[in-house]
Amino acid sequence: METITSPADMKQFSRRLRQEAHRIGFVPTMGFLHQGHLSLVEQARVQGRCDRIVMSIFVNPLQFGPREDFEKYPRDFDGDFQLAWSAGVDCLFYPDVRDMYPDGARTTVEVAELGQVLCGVSRPTHFRGVTTVVSKLLNIVMPHVAVFGQKDAQQFFIVRRMVQDLLMDVELIRAPIVRETDGLALSSRNVYLNAEERKQAVCLYQSLMQARRLIDEGQRDAQTILRAMRTHIERHPSARIDHVAIVDTERLQPRTVVEGPTLIAAAVYIGTTRLIDNIIVGEEP
Numbered sequence: 001m002e003t004i005t006s007p008a009d010m011k012q013f014s015r016r017l018r019q020e021a022h023r024i025g026f027v028p029t030m031g032f033l034h035q036g037h038l039s040l041v042e043q044a045r046v047q048g049r050c051d052r053i054v055m056s057i058f059v060n061p062l063q064f065g066p067r068e069d070f071e072k073y074p075r076d077f078d079g080d081f082q083l084a085w086s087a088g089v090d091c092l093f094y095p096d097v098r099d100m101y102p103d104g105a106r107t108t109v110e111v112a113e114l115g116q117v118l119c120g121v122s123r124p125t126h127f128r129g130v131t132t133v134v135s136k137l138l139n140i141v142m143p144h145v146a147v148f149g150q151k152d153a154q155q156f157f158i159v160r161r162m163v164q165d166l167l168m169d170v171e172l173i174r175a176p177i178v179r180e181t182d183g184l185a186l187s188s189r190n191v192y193l194n195a196e197e198r199k200q201a202v203c204l205y206q207s208l209m210q211a212r213r214l215i216d217e218g219q220r221d222a223q224t225i226l227r228a229m230r231t232h233i234e235r236h237p238s239a240r241i242d243h244v245a246i247v248d249t250e251r252l253q254p255r256t257v258v259e260g261p262t263l264i265a266a267a268v269y270i271g272t273t274r275l276i277d278n279i280i281v282g283e284e285p
């Protein structure tokens with residue numbers, strides 16, 4: 001496995017792969033890898049039919065708000081290196097903040113409106129940071145396919161909009177959420193939870209399963225479903241709801257009635273840790 005830190009070297013590496021007719025799959029991450037990240041590598045290979053996989057590890061300062069956990073975000077390069085290697089990653093791109101945001105950089109990329117709803121309400125600059133760094137990474141890595149997890153569904157839909165709007169030449173794959181056995185979505189931030197919080201954290205997933213059950217039983221009224229979700233989460237003393245929402249998957253606007261492709265999303269503080277989870281219903285199989 002190659003480890004590359006300089007954007008110029010990464011470009012050169014990708015150019016060579018393209019000249020040799022390889023198909024490059026790209027998995028952007030912030031590191032502290034877990035099985036959720038590694039599943040994206042597999043998706044790039046199988047669904048994306050890629051024979052070379054580049055993974056980036058970059059804790060992107062631009063997507064953290066001033067009072068968020070940029071400094072304390074968990075990092076473990078040696079552990080990540082082992083896991084990426086064992087998953088068959090061909091190249092680990094591990095750039096420095098100064099190389100991604102050199103002095104004088106002034107350009108950001110922002111997808112209007114979609115970044116101001118759901119998680120964008122409590123994190124108003126987050127998605128501008130995401131779309132800016134993803135644009136830069138795509139320009140550096142020049143992949144044929146880029147894989148994002150459904151875990152960050154809003155991120156996926158915003159990146160999809162950006163790729164369409166800017167005519168970017170990359171195919172996107174949305175990978176399913178990998179979960180613990182009790183249903184908690186794997187997340188690098190789960191390490192922040194103490195034992196009691198870890199137990200209560202499963203309330204996000206349970207609330208989503210309750211929503212799915214209601215929909216399966218024929219319930220279509222979004223407010224009724226949201227009320228049931230909130231009631232379930234609020235039974236957990238460590239939990240404080242940031243938002244629960246039922247929206248369409250294009251404009252991320254609230255639905256009153258569940259019909260068509262619909263994202264049901266929850267963001268909940270468990271203690272001081274903000275966790276997100278979601279399900280998507282009503283999509284063509």
Ligand code: AMP
Pocket residue numbers: 028029030031036037039040147148149150151152175176177178179185186187188
């Ligand atoms: P992060 O390192 O948290 O920025 O995540 C990097 C990528 O991994 C994003 O596309 C996430 O959506 C994806 N990801 C994170 N957790 C999971 C999970 N539990 N299942 C599937 N994908 C995930």
